[in-house]
Amino acid sequence: xxxxxxxxxxxxxxxxxxxxxxxxxxxxxxxxxxxxxxxxxxxxxxxxxxxxxxxxxxxxxxxxxxxxxxxxxxxxxxxxxxxxxxxxxxxxxxxxxxxxxxxxxxxxxxxxxxxxxxxxxxxxxxxxxxxxxxxxxxxxxxxxxxxxxxxxxxxxxxxxxxxxxxxxxxxxxxxxxxxxxxxxxxxxxxxxxxxxxxxxxxxxxxxxxxxxxxxxxxxxxxxxxxxxxxxxxxxxxxxxxxxxxxxxxxxxxxxxxxxxxxxxxxxxxxxxxxxxxxxxxxxxxxxxxxxxxxxxxxxxxxxxxxxxxxxxxxxxxxxxxxxxxxxxxxxxxxxxxxxxxxxxxxxxxxxxxxxxxxxxxxxxxxxxxxxxxxxxxxxxxxxxxxxxxxxxxxxxxx
Amino acid sequence: xxxxxxxxxxxxxxxxxxxxxxxxxxxxxxxxxxxxxxxxxxxxxxxxxxxxxxxxxxxxxxxxxxxxxxxxxxxxxxxxxxxxxxxxxxxxxxxxxxxxxxxxxxxxxxxxxxxxxxxxxxxxxxxxxxxxxxxxxxxxxxxxxxxxxxxxxxxxxxxxxxxxxxxxxxxxxxxxxxxxxxxxxxxxxxxxxxxxxxxxxxxxxxxxxxxxxxxxxxxxxxxxxxxxxxxxxxxxxxxxxxxxxxxxxxxxxxxxxxxxxxxxxxxxxxxxxxxxxxxxxxxxxxxxxxxxxxxxxxxxxxxxxxxxxxxxxxxxxxxxxxxxxxxxxxxxxxxxxxxxxxxxxxxxxxxxxxxxxxxxxxxxxxxxxxxxxxxxxxxxxxxxxxxxxxxxxxxxxxxxxxxxxxxxxxxxxxxxxxxxxxxxxxxxxx
Numbered sequence: 089x090x091x092x093x094x095x096x097x098x099x100x101x102x103x104x105x106x107x108x109x110x111x112x113x114x115x116x117x118x119x120x121x122x123x124x125x126x127x128x129x130x131x132x133x134x135x136x137x138x139x140x141x142x143x144x145x146x147x148x149x150x151x152x153x154x155x156x157x158x159x160x161x162x163x164x165x166x167x168x169x170x171x172x173x174x175x176x177x178x179x180x181x182x183x184x185x186x187x188x189x190x191x192x193x194x195x196x197x198x199x200x201x202x203x204x205x206x207x208x209x210x211x212x213x214x215x216x217x218x219x220x221x222x223x224x225x226x227x228x229x230x231x232x233x234x235x236x237x238x239x240x241x242x243x244x245x246x247x248x249x250x251x252x253x254x255x256x257x258x259x260x261x262x263x264x265x266x267x268x269x270x271x272x273x274x275x276x277x278x279x280x281x282x283x284x285x286x287x288x289x290x291x292x293x294x295x296x297x298x299x300x301x302x303x304x305x306x307x308x309x310x311x312x313x314x315x316x317x318x319x320x321x322x323x324x325x326x327x328x329x330x331x332x333x334x335x336x337x338x339x340x341x342x343x344x345x346x347x348x349x350x351x352x353x354x355x356x357x358x359x360x361x362x363x364x365x366x367x368x369x370x371x372x373x374x375x376x377x378x379x380x381x382x383x384x385x386x387x388x389x390x391x392x393x394x395x396x397x398x399x400x401x402x403x404x405x406x407x408x409x410x411x412x413x414x415x416x417x418x419x420x421x422x423x424x425x426x427x428x429x430x431x432x433x434x435x436x437x438x439x440x441x442x443x444x445x446x447x448x449x450x451x452x453x454x455x456x457x458x459x460x461x462x463x464x465x466x467x468x469x470x471x472x473x474x475x476x477x478x479x480x481x482x483x484x485x486x
Numbered sequence: 487x488x489x490x491x492x493x494x495x496x497x498x499x500x501x502x503x504x505x506x507x508x509x510x511x512x513x514x515x516x517x518x519x520x521x522x523x524x525x526x527x528x529x530x531x532x533x534x535x536x537x538x539x540x541x542x543x544x545x546x547x548x549x550x551x552x553x554x555x556x557x558x559x560x561x562x563x564x565x566x567x568x569x570x571x572x573x574x575x576x577x578x579x580x581x582x583x584x585x586x587x588x589x590x591x592x593x594x595x596x597x598x599x600x601x602x603x604x605x606x607x608x609x610x611x612x613x614x615x616x617x618x619x620x621x622x623x624x625x626x627x628x629x630x631x632x633x634x635x636x637x638x639x640x641x642x643x644x645x646x647x648x649x650x651x652x653x654x655x656x657x658x659x660x661x662x663x664x665x666x667x668x669x670x671x672x673x674x675x676x677x678x679x680x681x682x683x684x685x686x687x688x689x690x691x692x693x694x695x696x697x698x699x700x701x702x703x704x705x706x707x708x709x710x711x712x713x714x715x716x717x718x719x720x721x722x723x724x725x726x727x728x729x730x731x732x733x734x735x736x737x738x739x740x741x742x743x744x745x746x747x748x749x750x751x752x753x754x755x756x757x758x759x760x761x762x763x764x765x766x767x768x769x770x771x772x773x774x775x776x777x778x779x780x781x782x783x784x785x786x787x788x789x790x791x792x793x794x795x796x797x798x799x800x801x802x803x804x805x806x807x808x809x810x811x812x813x814x815x816x817x818x819x820x821x822x823x824x825x826x827x828x829x830x831x832x833x834x835x836x837x838x839x840x841x842x843x844x845x846x847x848x849x850x851x852x853x854x855x856x857x858x859x860x861x862x863x864x865x866x867x868x869x870x871x872x873x874x875x876x877x878x879x880x881x882x883x884x885x886x887x888x889x890x891x892x893x894x895x896x897x898x899x900x901x902x903x904x905x906x907x908x909x910x911x912x913x914x915x916x
Contacts (some may be wrong), residue, residue, distance in 0.1 A: 099540065102633065172667075372493075373489050393851060397869070415875070419855070461862050470864055
């Protein structure tokens with residue numbers, strides 16, 4: 089190959105420098121990048137740890153009047169390790185002999201959960217859990233609750249109750265056995281008809297029952313001796329598992345089965361990751377275009393037959409058999425006349441006579457064909473068109 | 487910045503590494519390795535902006551021909567240039583093989599050429615030249631698109647020139663004939679020559695015979711130096727597609743054949759491309775310069791979706807022509823368009839000039855007219871019949887006003903127009 093010096097009109101470069109390219113790239117990408125950054129920020133905020141407060145009733149992180157943060161914080165300050173859990177598996181993991189488990193509400197649990205609670209060997213405090221009480225101990229049960237929240241006195245010899253003196257509560261827990269202690273009966277009644285607080289032992293497991301959630305709430309904790317009863321009951325051990333069952337609380341027996349990640353060997357997922365990278369590289373390779381797409385203005389082109397077809401469709405839609413037949417007749421007549429040398433303006437009688445002579449048909453036939461009544465349906469029109477074609481071919485043959 | 491298949495292969499080779507050392511770290515490490523290799527190769531690639539690019543392309547070609555767009559690449563950088571070069575042209579230019587692999591040592595130059603087989607009339611402007619250089623490893627490179635101007639004018643095909651030899655032969659027959667065959671006011675006296683057996687005795691010039699010893703006859707030749715003005719209508723009716731091409735293409739073919747024939751016949755041919763304004767014009771050219779000028783102007787004629795301004799056409803014709811001439815209107819015999827436009831003003835043309843209206847007929851209408859398959863076809867046939875009658879009626883009205891009307895299929899229009907011109911010339915009606 090020969091060597092060429094660059095011709096005078098040669099183009100060198102595209103008029104950009106590294107700096108200008110970087111600037112234009114920045115201009116082009118700053119908006120998408122800004123949006124992406126904003127999205128990342130939003131995602132980051134969304135992914136931050138749950139806010140330290142919640143609105144779950146009686147949750148240890150709920151500062152609302154119906155929450156129980158006050159009790160939890162006081163317990164924490166007194167050296168009790170408060171674990172707030174929503175799943176029975178966590179209870180199973182954290183609880184054991186020498187710990188306290190607080191169960192708040194029993195609408196979302198069944199016997200498998202109570203079995204777990206029993207097997208932990210921890211001291212139980214059951215709040216607002218009539219079904220769980222009957223499951224866990226035979227010596228206690230809920231009675232017919234008495235009216236509203238009222239101030240009650242201990243009237244028993246449980247040290248916690250005695251220390252508290254009076255509490256504000258409602259509800260009643262009945263004792264069926266002699267080993268149970270029932271405290272805080274409704275005013276004017278005795279403990280045998282049920283009280284707001286009861287304690288019993290089931291196989292070395294201390295079970296305390298609080299019929300009502302009121303003493304635990306932030307709103308009522310400072311009233312009367314509520315705080316003393318609650319703190320003494322929950323603060324018996326260094327570890328308190330604060331269990332509020334949740335709707336997605338898994339069945340303890342069914343969890344723990346092998347997941348898909350446990351079955352697949354780790355090499356496969358690693359190769360999958362690498363293949364993902366290969367796909368990304370291939371996308372970059374094929375996606376980079378060699379120069380921009382060249383566009384071209386297309387010429388204006390309209391189909392010629394469209395107007396004629398449109399007209400035919402118009403005839404058909406409006407059922408203009410008369411118009412259509414007239415057009416067919418006029419066309420056939422014009423061609424036949426041209427063939428026979430008649431002028432376009434020849435009168436009908438002349439045309440009829442000439443065509444009759446040329447085709448050998450009777451003038452009456454020709455007249456009926458060319459000037460007769462128009463057809464009224466598709467079939468008549470088709471018949472007319474065929475007849476006209478025949479006439480024309482006869483004229484042209486002559 | 488661009489990567490090649492090798493970069494992909496390098497990434498894929500990471501699978502082996504992952505199999506040997508199955509850990510997430512291996513994948514990450516391999517990804518970093520690939521990125522480093524790609525970046526290094528891109529940095530070491532020659533800069534596509536240190537290449538001098540110039541283009542050579544013919545200024546014009548006919549539509550059925552091919553041209554070459556040749557790029558000269560000179561490496562001005564310090565590195566050896568390994569690159570893929572794309573010479574981009576619009577799709578209708580037919581530049582199918584427009585990617586070229588080049589290897590240009592430092593300070594040298596190379597040529598690459600792209601074959602252009604255009605399929606559309608008009609100006610094709612070259613798009614950018616894209617250079618993608620590749621680094622020493624062939625893994626990645628750099629890319630730049632340069633604006634290297636280039637224009638290729640694609641002239642009309644002039645397929646109708648195959649009809650030219652036969653028409654020229656006819657023209658020669660007209661030329662120098664004895665008066666017996668051509669007689670009338672349209673031919674002019676050419677010369678005297680000796681009588682040969684077979685000449686018409688009526689053409690004997692007795693006065694000349696008396697002066698000389700021989701019998702002398704007069705010979706005649708067709709008029710020369712007549713003026714022919716071709717008006718190409720680019721209004722909406724010219725955009726209509728007949729068979730596979732717009733109507734204007736057939737009109738252009740007819741205009742070219744007529745121009746070629748009339749120029750050989752010694753007439754002066756002019757062209758106006760008009761719809762509502764003058765889109766192009768050829769005037770004052772003669773001899774060999776006529777056809778290139780025609781092709782040049784006609785190559786840029788494109789249909790516009792607007793109504794023709796026929797009074798404007800008349801004004802243009804009056805402005806251009808002071809003496810009697812042949813005015814050829816390359817338009818459409820569209821009943822509605824003619825009735826509202828041409829019919830009103832055509833008298834002003836015919837009173838001074840010989841006017842020919844050449845229109846492209848649509849074979850599809852004929853097909854529709856003979857269709858008898860079903861009820862819909864019957865109505866279509868009736869509509870086609872009506873269209874045909876209307877065209878015939880409007881043609882008759884134009885003929886009454888002295889216009890020669892020519893309605894022919896696209897392929898027949900050019901030869902028929904040439905024949906009509908020859909007939910008019912022979913009859914001396916120019």
